[in-house]
Amino acid sequence: MxxxxxxxxxxxxxxxxxxxxxxxxxxxxxxxxxxxxxxxxxxxxxxxxxxxxxxxxxxxxxxxxxxxxxxxxxxxxxxxxxxxxxxxxxxxxxxxxxxxxxxxxxxxxxxxxxxxxxxxxxxxxxxxxxxxxxxxxxxxxxxxxxxxxxxxxxxxxxxxxxxxxxxxxxxxxxxxxxxxxxxxxxxxxxxxxxxxxxxxxxDARKTKAVDMHTIFSPEYRRNLLIGGLIFGSVLIGLWAVFSWVPTWVQSLLSNTSDGQKERGTVMMLFGMGGIIGGIVSGFLIRAMGTRYTLLFTFSGCIVACIALFMNKQFSPVIYIETAVLALFFGISQGTLSSYIPALFPTSIRATATGFCFNIGRFFTATAVFFVGNLVSVVGGFNNALLLFSSTFIIAWIVAFYNREVNEKTPE
Structure with missing residues (x-):
């Protein structure tokens, strides 16, 4: 003892x-x-x-x-x-x-x-x-x-x-x-x-690793598509906002303001919302189930993005709207971190989840690129951000037509 x-x-x-x-x-x-x-x-x-x-x-x-x-x-x-x-x-x-x-x-x-x-x-x-x-x-x-x-x-x-x-x-x-x-x-x-x-x-070095091609087998293909679509859609909206909101905030301010305080405060709000949302997500999943938590969260992201990016000049209300959007962002990331791995059985979970996450990042990087280049075409950062925030609608639709993961996920 x-x-x-x-x-x-x-x-x-x-x-x-x-x-x-x-x-x-x-x-x-x-x-x-x-x-x-x-x-x-x-x-x-x-x-x-x-x-x-x-x-x-x-x-x-x-x-x-x-x-x-x-x-x-x-x-x-x-x-x-x-x-x-x-x-x-x-x-x-x-x-x-x-x-x-x-x-x-x-x-x-x-x-x-x-x-x-x-x-x-x-x-x-x-x-x-x-x-x-x-x-x-x-x-x-x-x-x-x-x-x-x-x-x-x-x-x-x-x-x-x-x-x-x-x-x-x-x-x-x-x-x-x-x-x-x-x-x-x-x-x-x-x-x-x-x-x-x-x-x-x-110990794992002594056994054969899962073949990457296994995740594309017919029995996993549908969930791979679901995971990639949902995570990619959310990540596009999230990183379009993270990457461009400070510049958008600067564009709303008068030329006499350097925007240092406003840009920094907005990013701190996104961070705090991410923390609180990540914590809250576990309780929401327990109360509502993963699917309904995702639907609630994506609805919140859509409404919050519309409210935030309709602003034409800077005011303190932007801080409140940013905090609300950040909270929904945090809930979405916390929920997806458990939802996507649960789409796959243990034998391929790490490989399939990694594929969904990184394919999502490929589309995200492309979207972030186009946000900046479309600013002059669509009439400013607010319109460009509104356009790319619409990807939350895609995530909502995919989640709506997919069943609760624990109803079909093999272990």
């Missing part, structure tokens, strides 16, 4: 350390993902060394925002495979160092094309971190408390968005904020020293 008692705290401390480090990697990934968006209206004019029209801001911002998400998709697809081959920990350390290094490089650039390359490579790193840190914790954590641990880990991303908003408010000069990259670079050096590979990964 004494041996068990003395050994158990050591294991718990090791897992707690691993969780804490993964949480920080995940959180900083959320900050890096949204940091350029909040500074975009001031970064682009400085790099071009001239004033920038709304159309030009939209064009360049489209390249920058979509490049990051394309990189995120590539990282999620390729680094997941790499981690299966060379190890979770090595790949996590590499991914963390990658997004940290190329975030840090932005401090020293003077050309937006180099900024584009830095954001693409940083996106690869973030995509790897969000996937591998989740897998790593899932493989080392006790089965009974694993959902709680993974739920807390997922909340770290919106906390990172709040940090991006705080940095925007507190640091006037945009390049200084990107010194943040020092933290993930340091973490990438610490991770291999203090952590070890999960025993599950070591």
């Amino acid at each position: 004494q041996t068990i008692t003395s050994t158990q705290p050591v294991v718990s401390l090791r897992n707690a350390l691993a969780f804490g480090l993964c949480l920080i990697c995940y959180l900083l990934g959320g900050t890096v993902s949204t940091l350029l968006s909040v500074y975009l209206p001031v970064a682009i004019p400085e790099l071009l060394q001239t004033s920038v029209s709304e159309a030009e801001m939209g064009r360049i911002g489209a390249y920058l925002n979509s490049a990051f998400i394309y990189g995120w998709m590539l990282g999620g697809l390729t680094l997941g495979i790499v981690s299966d081959r060379v190890g979770r920990l090595k790949t996590l350390a590499f991914s963390t160092g990658l997004y940290g290094l190329f975030t840090l490089c932005i401090v020293f650039i003077s050309d937006w094309h180099i900024l584009l390359a830095c954001r693409f490579i940083a996106g690869i790193g973030v995509g790897g971190v969000l996937l591998i840190s989740t897998v790593y914790i899932a493989e080392i954590w006790d089965e009974k408390t694993r959902p709680i641990a993974l739920g807390i880990l997922a909340v770290a991303f919106p906390v990172g968005i709040i940090l991006a908003g705080i940095l925007n408010v507190q640091i006037p000069y945009w390049k200084h904020a990107f010194w943040l990259g020092v933290l993930p670079v340091t973490l990438s050096l610490v991770l291999p020293v203090v952590l070890s590979e999960p025993a599950q990964w070591k």
